[in-house]
Amino acid sequence: MRLSQFHLHTTKETPSDAELTSHRLMLRAGMIRKLASGLYIWSPLGLRVLRKVERIVREEMERAGAVEFQIPTIQPKELWETTGRWEKFGPQLLKIKDRKEQVFCYSPTAEEAAADFARQELSSYKQLPVNFFQIQSKFRDEIRPRFGVMRAREFLMKDAYSFHLHDECLVREYENMKSAYSRIFTRLGLDFRMVQADSGAIGGDASQEFHVIADSGEDALVFSTGSDYAANQEAAVAAAPGPRPAASEARRLVETPTQKTCEAVAALLGLGLERTVKSIAIMSEGGFVLALVRGDHDVNEIKLGKVAGLQGYRMASEAEIAAHLGSEPGFLGPLDPVLPIRIVADRDVAAMADFVIGANQAGRHIAGVNWGRDLPEPGTPGTDVADIRNAKEGDRAADGGQLKIARGIEVGHVFQLGRQYAQALNATVLDENGKAAVLAMGCYGIGISRIVAAAIEQNHDDAGIIWPEAMAPWQVVVCVINPKQDESVSAAAAGLLAELQAAGLDAALDDRGLRPGAMFADMELIGVPHRVVVSERGLAAGTFEYRSRRASEAESLDRQALLGRLT
Ligand code: ATP
Numbered sequence: 001m002r003l004s005q006f007h008l009h010t011t012k013e014t015p016s017d018a019e020l021t022s023h024r025l026m027l028r029a030g031m032i033r034k035l036a037s038g039l040y041i042w043s044p045l046g047l048r049v050l051r052k053v054e055r056i057v058r059e060e061m062e063r064a065g066a067v068e069f070q071i072p073t074i075q076p077k078e079l080w081e082t083t084g085r086w087e088k089f090g091p092q093l094l095k096i097k098d099r100k101e102q103v104f105c106y107s108p109t110a111e112e113a114a115a116d117f118a119r120q121e122l123s124s125y126k127q128l129p130v131n132f133f134q135i136q137s138k139f140r141d142e143i144r145p146r147f148g149v150m151r152a153r154e155f156l157m158k159d160a161y162s163f164h165l166h167d168e169c170l171v172r173e174y175e176n177m178k179s180a181y182s183r184i185f186t187r188l189g190l191d192f193r194m195v196q197a198d199s200g201a202i203g204g205d206a207s208q209e210f211h212v213i214a215d216s217g218e219d220a221l222v223f224s225t226g227s228d229y230a231a232n233q234e235a236a237v238a239a240a241p242g243p244r245p246a247a248s249e250a251r252r253l254v255e256t257p258t259q260k261t262c263e264a265v266a267a268l269l270g271l272g273l274e275r276t277v278k279s280i281a282i283m284s285e286g287g288f289v290l291a292l293v294r295g296d297h298d299v300n301e302i303k304l305g306k307v308a309g310l311q312g313y314r315m316a317s318e319a320e321i322a323a324h325l326g327s328e329p330g331f332l333g334p335l336d337p338v339l340p341i342r343i344v345a346d347r348d349v350a351a352m353a354d355f356v357i358g359a360n361q362a363g364r365h366i367a368g369v370n371w372g373r374d375l376p377e378p379g380t381p382g383t384d385v386a387d388i389r390n391a392k393e394g395d396r397a398a399d400g401g402q403l404k405i406a407r408g409i410e411v412g413h414v415f416q417l418g419r420q421y422a423q424a425l426n427a428t429v430l431d432e433n434g435k436a437a438v439l440a441m442g443c444y445g446i447g448i449s450r451i452v453a454a455a456i457e458q459n460h461d462d463a464g465i466i467w468p469e470a471m472a473p474w475q476v477v478v479c480v481i482n483p484k485q486d487e488s489v490s491a492a493a494a495g496l497l498a499e500l501q502a503a504g505l506d507a508a509l510d511d512r513g514l515r516p517g518a519m520f521a522d523m524e525l526i527g528v529p530h531r532v533v534v535s536e537r538g539l540a541a542g543t544f545e546y547r548s549r550r551a552s553e554a555e556s557l558d559r560q561a562l563l564g565r566l567t
Pocket residue numbers: 109140142149150151152153155157410411412413445446447448449450
């Protein structure tokens with residue numbers, strides 16, 4: 001690969017509309033360009049990285065015994081109605097009409113279609129178990145697409161669907177997929193953690209998520225140092241005792257708040273009581289308390305405050321809020337009933353603060369229930385593990401560990417779905433006794449495109465991206481100083497490139513003829529793990545200048561030492 005024939009287009013300027021490091025660096029490196037909100041074009045450079053992730057995922061899925069298939073992205077409404085998800089999926093589902101007025105959606109996930117395939121393909125228990133996977137675009141009309149490909153509307157997902165006669169077999173495949181996922185994230189060179197999760201809209205029984213650990217992650221993870229207990233915030237909260245309104249109850253409270261709640265919150269937010277506050281929803285997002293206030297003249301006001309300790313609230317500036325939510329000022333628009341309303345308090349302020357904090361009566365916060373409260377720094381000693389136990393199952397053994405909280409980016413999610421989808425689609429096989437049996441099903445997702453951004457969140461410095469070896473666009477780039485001036489330098493560089501490639505390295509030649517400073521800055525920005533410089537002076541001394549992306553200094557190495565280092 002010669003970079004003079006490739007298309008690299010880097011920029012020095014920091015894009016103003018991107019607050020997350022990975023988004024900024026992907027734009028500056030020229031990996032992606034925005035087409036529209038939540039829609040990105042992958043440049044040749046970006047695509048090289050995406051394909052590396054895809055290849056590792058495909059290899060490990062195949063190693064784990066899954067077989068690849070492909071489902072259309074456009075799917076008929078009738079299919080989605082069989083499971084009730086046409087309605088249930090809500091506004092995230094993009095609906096489309098064809099010229100005959102037939103209604104379709106762009107697949108946000110594909111359980112229905114996979115179960116439909118199973119219904120047509122599988123007739124006997126002898127064909128089981130089987131696990132089908134695809135690597136295919138998905139579309140979700142996210143309420144707040146942000147952070148570039150991290151939370152896009154169209155994104156690339158690996159989704160797999162397994163089919164079984166017996167529950168035990170489903171559990172075995174679920175464990176098999178968890179091991180495959182661990183191998184995938186290990187090979188990608190990421191610092192990750194598996195946590196208990198809520199199964200959410202997809203439904204089913206057991207569910208676990210894989211998170212890349214990063215302070216910028218949208219999810220809070222709760223784990224113990226004394227055992228393998230680890231859960232995401234929703235799962236920890238869902239299992240926690242204490243007052244927590246069900247979603248339906250929460251909605252009722254938003255729609256019909258008492259006068260007392262309205263006044264209390266209005267006072268708290270400094271709205272002034274001369275206004276009529278008609279409804280209020282309070283929710284917490286990563287340390288911010290967000291109040292949606294529907295006032296008179298049907299004007300919706302949005303106020304956010306940041307909880308300062310347990311004592312009270314500090315109003316956050318609009319810029320701070322926008323930065324936190326990853327949006328531009330004016331981001332929320334009109335009060336939207338589908339916003340994730342997480343906490344609604346119908347009490348006086350004191351009780352509400354208590355409730356929002358999620359403190360138990362002893363004043364300690366229950367596992368993960370730190371709604372509205374700043375997350376402690378990772379590693380801060382937290383509540384003792386008895387609290388997690390209470391919050392989790394009664395029967396969990398004391399492990400003597402400490403509760404820790406970290407932030408994570410969800411990159412994978414596995415579910416034991418059970419029989420609900422197969423039942424709805426009438427996907428059955430004949431069992432050992434020749435009787436029809438509904439298939440048990442598992443599903444397993446990986447956010448291929450999100451992994452690219454997540455890896456950058458975890459691996460970067462001031463100069464740019466630092467790719468883990470397996471994801472880098474090239475493992476090594478041979479940089480030629482003055483390629484046009486000196487034939488012998490170009491020839492030596494081409495020779496070295498061929499040698500590195502023969503040794504199995506994904507190597508490229510930077511023969512663009514840039515000044516050394518500009519060329520090196522590009523290599524650092526795009527995150528190439530190893531850089532070799534071929535210059536007239538080096539050749540005369542019989543050396544190449546080598547620098548690892550993570551090292552602060554370059555070293556002079558002869559050919560033998562260089563090959564030893566790289567291969
Ligand atoms: P999130 O909680 O981040 O919204 P999710 O739980 O809705 O994700 P799943 O339905 O579990 O997502 O989908 C499987 C995987 O697809 C996720 O683990 C994530 O890596 C990826 N993914 C989901 N939504 C997006 C998105 N909008 N942009 C990029 N990747 C996504």
